[in-house]
Amino acid sequence: MKLKTGKRKVNRTAAGNVAVFLFLLLFGVFFLLPIVYAIATAFKPLNEIFIFPPRLIVKHPTTQNFLKLSQVLRDYFVPFSRYFFNSLFITVLGTVGHIILAGMAAYPMAKHRFYGQKMLNRLIVTALLFSSSVTYISQYIVLSATQMIDTYLAVILPALQTTLGLYLMMNFMKGLPDAMLEAARIDGAGEFYIFWHIVMPNVKPAWLTLMIFQVQALWNSSGGGFLYSEELKTLPSVLATIAAGGNVRAGVTAAASLVMMLPPIFLFVLLQSRVIETMSTSGMKD
């Protein structure tokens, strides 16, 4: 028997392929439909939103919802640019900071041997096992005891220490060849130099993945109950107030969320193969 190597897979029947295709089509529609509906609603004129029976797809697309969105935002007593700045500031600082801190910590954890390493490793894996909702109250107490509630730090600092990022980074770095690091050491490079100039450029897929996870979490964060002042609030909390307007505001709400969801989706489309490459090292051994 001669086997073809490369693209064609063995053990496949045509009927099976059709079944697979139909199954994926069915669920693909279920997953895509709400988003299609949101996009369609964003372009619906008011009379189509109140049409009965309701229609999924828009008949006469219009940009009036987007114009109305900018009007609604102009009437806010805190300028819209402020919310935008808040979201951007939290996202950029939280993402860049997390990548650098997680990378710095991941390098010795993956490639060095030192006292207390096993204990730290166990702590990190344990922290993966429970969601942050468990520490919500005590985190609130710690942040308010240090007077950080209702400041940018209350959102940025917890995001910096996400253990999933450290874990993924660590696993990815374990795949780096030791010889490469050893060669740099022989040339007299310090560990910080090696980290920044050799390790980080070689784990680009890992930090691009962390970037997507962080951007997605922070860009969509409404402050997690740690921000009260209107001038510190972020875009998702504006979205929530607009959405509270109900059916009359349906078109504007859809327009706003369409604008909101573009950046993370754009990043993922651009970087999908890097994410998959990183996730292939995510496996848990014990």
Added chain:
Amino acid sequence: MKFPKKRQESEKLSAWEQIRRSKQSYLLIAPFMILFFFLTVIPMVASVGLSFTSFNMMQKPILVGWENYQRMLLDDPVFFKVLKNTLLFAFLTGPISYLLSFVFAWLINETGRTLRTILTLIFYMPVLAGNIYFVWSFLLSGDEYGIINAFLIRLTLISEPIGFLTDQNYMLMALMVVQLWLSLGTGFLAFVAGFQGMDVTLAEAGAIDGIRNRWQELRYITLPGMSHQLRFSAVMQISSSFGVGAVIISLVGYPTSQYSADTLVTYIMDVGTTRFEMGYACTIAVFLFALMIATNSLISAILKRYSTE
């Protein structure tokens, strides 16, 4: 600086000498670890301590012994209501979502490169799009303008619109569907990656050894090679399905009427940040923590047995 790399070499040195030699390692991990201790480890330990106190943030905590635990298990009907909801999410949507993640990743891998990229994006999109789940409040709207109600009425399956997000009989079910819709997250990506990383030659070797269809290939070749991914995804799945909260708050309110759709997560927020009973909130948090750790050990024991067979 000489770096202690080989085991034999480092074991000869005293503990202090080892620490001194690893100075650069400690400096590198310090910033992350300081934040991690400050915002995860200490809060977790403090929760356990505070769960034995009465604490309202204004006065100092007062030690009350097991009182909070007694109250939780004996005198708080709301606790059992939200516990039931949490378990429903965890043991119904959790496994379904885990299974779907695996099946989708497997089938996606059967398609070509372009289609695979598009399908991965589609299934991951709800997570990626963040706040977009508000659109379900229009889809599930309780009047005939709600798309799903209108559809069901047209099919004459129902005559009156159903209040999916207001009727206590339907609320949880509706929320579970939404939760399923946005649950193909990190675990799903890990599966997609796991299938793509599979060695094609293994499947070819399997074909020679008598594996005849894709089911057998999955059972005897792919699954044993995926055990680490199975474990990682399970961990991700458990922490997300025990942590359902934001969706509930934005679709049916906070707290929901008579706590009919609340989970432990939203109840903790309610007890802590609305009623400022921090001690009691910590007690429930400790309980949730124990529940998640216990589930994790159980699942990992099952996966270990299954994958080593």
